[in-house]
Amino acid sequence: MERRVEDGSNTLFWHDRWLGDVPLCRRFDHLFDLALNKHITVADMFVLGWEVGGGVWRWRRQLWAWEEELLGQCCLLLNNFVVQTDVSDRWQWLPDNVGGYTVRGAYQLLTHQVAPLIDATGELVWHK
Numbered sequence: 001m002e003r004r005v006e007d008g009s010n011t012l013f014w015h016d017r018w019l020g021d022v023p024l025c026r027r028f029d030h031l032f033d034l035a036l037n038k039h040i041t042v043a044d045m046f047v048l049g050w051e052v053g054g055g056v057w058r059w060r061r062q063l064w065a066w067e068e069e070l071l072g073q074c075c076l077l078l079n080n081f082v083v084q085t086d087v088s089d090r091w092q093w094l095p096d097n098v099g100g101y102t103v104r105g106a107y108q109l110l111t112h113q114v115a116p117l118i119d120a121t122g123e124l125v126w127h128k
Contacts, residue, residue, distance in 0.1 A: 004089065005018045005019075005042055005081075005083075005089050006083075006084045006087035006088060006089050007043055007083060007084060007085050007086070007087060007088055007089060008041055008042030008043035008044075008045070008046055008083050008089065009041055009042075009043040009088070009089065010041070010088065010089040011041060011042045011043075011089050012039060012040070012041060012042075013040050013041060013042050013044075013045045014032050014035065014038055014039075014040070015038075015039070018042065019077055019078075019081065020077070024074070025038075028070060028073075028074050030067065030070060031067065031070055031071060031074060034059045034060050034061065034063070034067070035057075035058070035059065035060075036058040036059065036060060037056070037058055040056070042083070043083065044056075046083045050075065050078050051075055051078075051079075052071060052072055052075045057071065
């Protein structure tokens with residue numbers, strides 16, 4: 001399951017996994033540590049302005065140059081995101097995002113997965 005963000009009112013900006021494979025608090029952990037608004041929604045971030053220099057970026061201290069570069073990377077991700085104010089956030093079943101969740105789809109996902117390959121690094125450590 002993945003959170004599908006539309007208006008952003010039910011999605012936490014830093015904590016929910018809504019823009020990529022990991023939450024922004026882990027992807028940009030250093031910025032998260034410095035942020036004053038750790039529990040703000042996507043909608044509130046968007047309204048306050050999440051572009052570089054936007055009103056939403058409030059920090060415990062002034063950012064250093066390399067931290068400003070991190071913020072720039074984060075803002076690049078946000079530039080491609082469009083908030084749809086007339087549609088609520090929802091959860092989406094990733095294996096079939098058109099038809100949605102079905103028991104059959106879950107069964108096929110579980111029974112037809114390729115078994116993960118055994119990590120070859122074990123043979124480097126343990127000699128037979």
